[in-house]
Amino acid sequence: MRFSNAFIPTVKEAPKDATSPSHIFLIRGGYVRMIGSGLYEMLPLGFRVLKKIMAIVRDEMDGAGAQEVLMPGLLPATYFKETGRYDGFGDTLLRLKDRKGGEYHLGPTHEEIITDMVRREVKSYRHLPINLYQIQMKYRDEPRPRAGLLRCREFLMKDAYSFDTCHEDALKSYAIMREAYKRIFTRLGLDFRIVKADSGAMGGDTSAEFQVLAQTGEDDIVACHACEYAANVEVATAKRQDDATSDESPGDLAKVHTPGVGSIEDVVGFFQKNDHSHIDATRVLKSLVYLSKSGQGADAKEEIVLAVVRGDHEVNEIKLTRALGATEVLLANEKTVRQATGAGIGFAGPVDAKVRVLIDESAAAVKNAATGANEQDHHLVNVNHGRDFEGEVVDLRSVTDGDPCPNCGEPLASFRGIEGGHIFVLGTHYSAKMGAEFLNAEGKRNPVVMGCYGIGVSRLMASAIEQHHDEGGIIWPMAIAPYQVIITTLGKGKKKDEAAEAEATKIYEALRAEGLEVLLDDRKERPGVKFKDADLIGVPLRVTVGGRGLGEGVVEYKKRGGGDLEKIPLDTIVARVISDVRAELP
RNA sequence: CGGGGCGUAGCGCAGUUUGGUAGCGCGCACGGUUCGGGACCGUGAGGUCGAAGGUUCGAAUCCUUUCGCCCCGACCA
Numbered sequence: 001m002r003f004s005n006a007f008i009p010t011v012k013e014a015p016k017d018a019t020s021p022s023h024i025f026l027i028r029g030g031y032v033r034m035i036g037s038g039l040y041e042m043l044p045l046g047f048r049v050l051k052k053i054m055a056i057v058r059d060e061m062d063g064a065g066a067q068e069v070l071m072p073g074l075l076p077a078t079y080f081k082e083t084g085r086y087d088g089f090g091d092t093l094l095r096l097k098d099r100k101g102g103e104y105h106l107g108p109t110h111e112e113i114i115t116d117m118v119r120r121e122v123k124s125y126r127h128l129p130i131n132l133y134q135i136q137m138k139y140r141d142e143p144r145p146r147a148g149l150l151r152c153r154e155f156l157m158k159d160a161y162s163f164d165t166c167h168e169d170a171l172k173s174y175a176i177m178r179e180a181y182k183r184i185f186t187r188l189g190l191d192f193r194i195v196k197a198d199s200g201a202m203g204g205d206t207s208a209e210f211q212v213l214a215q216t217g218e219d220d221i222v223a224c225h226a227c228e229y230a231a232n233v234e235v236a237t238a239k240r241q242d243d244a245t246s247d248e249s250p251g252d253l254a255k256v257h258t259p260g261v262g263s264i265e266d267v268v269g270f271f272q273k274n275d276h277s278h279i280d281a282t283r284v285l286k287s288l289v290y291l292s293k294s295g296q297g298a299d300a301k302e303e304i305v306l307a308v309v310r311g312d313h314e315v316n317e318i319k320l321t322r323a324l325g326a327t328e329v330l331l332a333n334e335k336t337v338r339q340a341t342g343a344g345i346g347f348a349g350p351v352d353a354k355v356r357v358l359i360d361e362s363a364a365a366v367k368n369a370a371t372g373a374n375e376q377d378h379h380l381v382n383v384n385h386g387r388d389f390e391g392e393v394v395d396l397r398s399v400t401d402g403d404p405c406p407n408c409g410e411p412l413a414s415f416r417g418i419e420g421g422h423i424f425v426l427g428t429h430y431s432a433k434m435g436a437e438f439l440n441a442e443g444k445r446n447p448v449v450m451g452c453y454g455i456g457v458s459r460l461m462a463s464a465i466e467q468h469h470d471e472g473g474i475i476w477p478m479a480i481a482p483y484q485v486i487i488t489t490l491g492k493g494k495k496k497d498e499a500a501e502a503e504a505t506k507i508y509e510a511l512r513a514e515g516l517e518v519l520l521d522d523r524k525e526r527p528g529v530k531f532k533d534a535d536l537i538g539v540p541l542r543v544t545v546g547g548r549g550l551g552e553g554v555v556e557y558k559k560r561g562g563g564d565l566e567k568i569p570l571d572t573i574v575a576r577v578i579s580d581v582r583a584e585l586p
Numbered sequence: 587c588g589g590g591g592c593g594u595a596g597c598g599c600a601g602u603u604u605g606g607u608a609g610c611g612c613g614c615a616c617g618g619u620u621c622g623g624g625a626c627c628g629u630g631a632g633g634u635c636g637a638a639g640g641u642u643c644g645a646a647u648c649c650u651u652u653c654g655c656c657c658c659g660a661c662c663a
Contacts (some may be wrong), residue, residue, distance in 0.1 A: 012612065012624065013598050017656045037655065089663070109663060143587080143661050151662085218662095424663095452663095490622060528623040535623090546622065556622095 003521040007044050010533050020216045022465035023148030025474045029537045038145025038153035048482040049461050050156065054135055056187050057158050057455060064180040066131035066160055071113045073137055077103035079112035083433050092140050106139035111430050111452060114161045118448065119436035125165045128438060129173055133160030135457060149462035150418065156458040162451040165440065170449040174206060174425050177453045181210055181421050187586055188460060189477025191467060195221050196231035206425040211417030214466035221417045222399050226410035234318045237395055238403035240361045248367045251382035258379045262346020264311040267379060271370060276381060284311030285363050285371035287348040289332040289340050292324045304340045308350050308359040309397045310366060316398040323358055323394045347372040350389040351380055357391035364393045418463045426450040474538025475561045478584035483519040485511060485577055486539040488530045490546030497547050503570065504545040510574045516581055541577060
């Protein structure tokens with residue numbers, strides 16, 4: 001492509017509402033434009049990148065035995081009504097009516113539609129397994145679109161669905177997808193982790209997220225450097241810490257007057273100064289009063305509960321919610337705390353608590369702990385779980401940087417991640433509800449066992465930039481760069497240098513003849529403008545053809561991601577570029 | 587949905603407090619001088635000041651309503 005004929009509207013200043021690197025550079029580099037909250041146009045450069053990501057995804061999906069289909073994006077409401085998701089999706093579902101008043105919605109995902117397709121056509125175990133996928137726009141009325149392509153209301157997604165005769169085979173399909181995803185993310189040039197995640201309300205018991213590591217990610221994850229363990233903090237666990245006090249024998253329970261001492265910090269400070277210098281945060285039981293809500297509408301219920309973790313730990317509200325089987329939990333206000341404990345905030349404790357008590361495993365292991373006395377300005381010391389109070393022992397704490405890996409005990413490191421893919425074993429959740437059944441070898445009807453596998457294609461485009469950029473712009477991995485090479489011609493200012501132009505065109509044609517994707521910057525612009533644009537757009541390789549080099553019979557060659565400026569003789573530059581491009585394309 | 591902020595030329599902004607009929611930088615067009623990391627000078631085009639209603643002799647500015655966008659949080663099969 002000749003830049004002079006291209007539609008690549010680069011800009012010096014991004015709109016003020018662009019904040020994350022990918023958003024800023026996608027706009028500045030002329031890749032995308034926003035036309036509404038969470039709605040983006042793909043300009044030529046942006047669409048080239050998107051097509052490259054799609055090509056890799058298709059290649060690996062096809063290679064893994066999946067077949068591509070295309071379902072409508074506009075869906076009759078009946079299918080989602082079958083599974084309850086027409087209402088269950090809530091405001092996220094974009095609903096609309098046709099001219100006859102018929103109910104429709106835009107597809108946020110396609111489990112129901114694909115399940116319907118399969119139930120109509122697949123009748124026998126002989127037809128299974130199958131794996132069908134599509135790449136299409138998905139629509140979700142996000143409460144808050146953000147960060148450009150990272151969270152949109154319309155976004156490009158690859159969604160695949162596997163159908164097997166039994167759970168065991170479904171796990172095989174899942175494993176095949178897991179491997180395919182690893183290859184996809186690797187080929188895309190992304191630094192990623194496969195992490196354990198919350199399966200959500202979809203009833204899957206096996207799932208994993210493919211998290212692209214990036215500062216701007218919305219998800220907190222932890223990963224072990226020594227073993228394979230990695231998990232979203234929503235579900236991450238740490239090895240139980242119970243060694244410190246395990247060989248102590250229980251002391252006598254005693255009440256201590258602790259005026260105005262509420263926070264863990266204050267409690268530890270107070271005891272350190274008042275004859276209990278052995279008490280640090282790990283020995284304090286932090287007790288938080290929560291309001292647990294469950295059920296909906298007329299069935300809605302509220303319960304006050306006490307969540308107990310070690311003083312140096314934090315309560316993970318997702319774990320607490322799950323342990324309670326609640327829909328949500330809210331930290332109680334002062335009034336509720338008084339009602340539940342008889343004291344102000346800061347003096348709650350599990351001993352003689354009048355509400356349901358849940359205690360974290362590590363907290364339960366602490367011997368001779370200090371904790372609130374459920375009495376204003378008092379704490380208890382030498383508190384022991386089992387002797388002084390009861391409570392359901394569960395995993396309640398949030399795992400943080402440095403906590404021991406649950407597998408090997410090595411310290412976990414924390415990262416921010418962008419969820420680029422998510423794979424689930426769904427089981428028979430949809431097939432049972434929708435009657436997607438097959439006859440097995442004995443002639444008996446069984447629901448098909450499903451799995452689903454998503455990749456946020458447009459999100460990955462932004463994720464790649466989050467991971468690969470510098471102050472000047474994007475640094476594309478070769479595999480998804482809109483062009484592999486940019487040839488920058490330097491004329492005499494805005495006047496063209498005929499000789500440079502001719503040499504550049506020769507190189508351009510030679511590279512194109514080899515199938516390379518080349519952008520020839522033949523614009524009548526000053527050198528600075530061309531260099532800045534080349535960096536911004538992020539083309540991996542740059543060949544500079546100018547009078548200065550041509551005098552010595554060389555062109556200049558630079559890799560966007562780093563490396564020195566090299567002078568390459570005119571007669572070898574083509575071979576060099578071809579070899580470098582191919583070296584980076586697995 | 588709670589909290590905060592913003593809508594003035596394609597982009598970034600000033601002007602709003604104290605009403606007097608809209609300006610700067612970039613970009614764009616033309617001319618000239620420059621010419622290897624976003625040049626300089628000159629000339630010019632481009633805006634119903636988000637929208638509607640009201641107050642006023644007069645509204646970007648004051649009042650009311652409304653729409654849109656961003657950020658933090660909640661939420662996110």
